[in-house]
Amino acid sequence: MSVVLDAFTVITVTAGLVFFLAGTVGLLRFPDALTRLHALTKADNLGLGLIVLGLLPQCPDITSALKLIAIWVLVQFAGASASQLIAQFVRRNEPGP
Amino acid sequence: MSLLVDLVLVALILMAAVWTVLVRDRRDAVIAFIVLGLLLSLVWMRLYAVDVALTEAAVGGGATGLVLLRACARLLPVEAEGRLPGPGTQIAAGLLSAIAAAGLAAVVLSPPVPYPSLAALAAENIHQVGLGNPVTAVLLAYRSLDTLLEKVVLVLAVIGVWALTPDAFWGGAPGSLKSKHASGALDLLARVLPPFGIVVGIYLVWNGADHPGGTFQGGTVLAAMWLLMMMADLADPPEIRLKRLRRLVVFGPAVFIAAGFAGIFMSGWFLSYPPDYAKPIIVAVEAALALSIAVILGLLVAGPAAEPPKR
Numbered sequence: 001m002s003v004v005l006d007a008f009t010v011i012t013v014t015a016g017l018v019f020f021l022a023g024t025v026g027l028l029r030f031p032d033a034l035t036r037l038h039a040l041t042k043a044d045n046l047g048l049g050l051i052v053l054g055l056l057p058q059c060p061d062i063t064s065a066l067k068l069i070a071i072w073v074l075v076q077f078a079g080a081s082a083s084q085l086i087a088q089f090v091r092r093n094e095p096g097p
Numbered sequence: 098m099s100l101l102v103d104l105v106l107v108a109l110i111l112m113a114a115v116w117t118v119l120v121r122d123r124r125d126a127v128i129a130f131i132v133l134g135l136l137l138s139l140v141w142m143r144l145y146a147v148d149v150a151l152t153e154a155a156v157g158g159g160a161t162g163l164v165l166l167r168a169c170a171r172l173l174p175v176e177a178e179g180r181l182p183g184p185g186t187q188i189a190a191g192l193l194s195a196i197a198a199a200g201l202a203a204v205v206l207s208p209p210v211p212y213p214s215l216a217a218l219a220a221e222n223i224h225q226v227g228l229g230n231p232v233t234a235v236l237l238a239y240r241s242l243d244t245l246l247e248k249v250v251l252v253l254a255v256i257g258v259w260a261l262t263p264d265a266f267w268g269g270a271p272g273s274l275k276s277k278h279a280s281g282a283l284d285l286l287a288r289v290l291p292p293f294g295i296v297v298g299i300y301l302v303w304n305g306a307d308h309p310g311g312t313f314q315g316g317t318v319l320a321a322m323w324l325l326m327m328m329a330d331l332a333d334p335p336e337i338r339l340k341r342l343r344r345l346v347v348f349g350p351a352v353f354i355a356a357g358f359a360g361i362f363m364s365g366w367f368l369s370y371p372p373d374y375a376k377p378i379i380v381a382v383e384a385a386l387a388l389s390i391a392v393i394l395g396l397l398v399a400g401p402a403a404e405p406p407k408r
Contacts, residue, residue: 074293077286077289077290078286078290080282081282081283081285081286084280084281084282085280085282085283088278088280088282092278
């Protein structure tokens, strides 16, 4: 059983890292602020989500698992709000269509 | 494998440090400094100093960064005039910084052998204090005088900031922190996050007795929640003439000093705690300090009064 859980952890955390890598590449390579934000949200949402999901079976007790999930939810919320604020700033400062 | 992680971390920190110094724009330099603070907190994690890591992330990266960003905004009109210090001043400043860095490097690179350490002694006697977290035991029991003076310095810092108030505004409220443009996202964040942030802040203070955490970390989180609400225009910066506000600023240090004098009667020395009651006294002092630190940090970011007091 533990082998299956360990394999699950390795696979999901690796998948999460792939999203972080893709998000970083996007942040560096995309042409403007809005598309870069788009790339970052993928790392935040899916990357961190997959890593937290992968770490859940490794938690010693239910409290640590809940803490991990709480961290993910808070990062989601803060990340989404910060992205909105940056996007609003960009929209205000760009010349209108 | 872990060596690789450390090396990457060191390289990133050096890059952030060089970036902070070399970048021309002042605000870019502050952002680089915030990045540096967050990277340093990772280093403290690698050294298993979780308390320091939390403090570095909260104060070094968060609170200091915010204060510096506010200072940048304030300095913008000065910068527009384009007056830079002359080459003599610049070279002197560079030389002084280089000498300070060289001195620090000399101290760090040639530690005395054997390294003087009180760690074993501190760990041996921790049971007398009744705390599980050795960092808190050092801060509030062994070296409590240092900690007390640190908190008094914070009060002095608030007085220093308030002293910059123009006469006409004395007693009024600090300049509003809110953005010129209303933002639904910020409003939502400032309505939803504070209940969680307040719980986390209190948890950090309460947890500090036996686990990583403590007054400064918890107080900073509480201050961040207050500042978030001020930025979203859900709370106004308080007028600095308010008696209640001033009492809150000195409340923590006052409780600390009172506990110190009580120590004279209970166990003979200033700031000594009777072994049976050490833990409750320390936790009470920490709670009072966290409240004051939260108010003080909020006021430090808000800055001097920028409008006349309302009648």
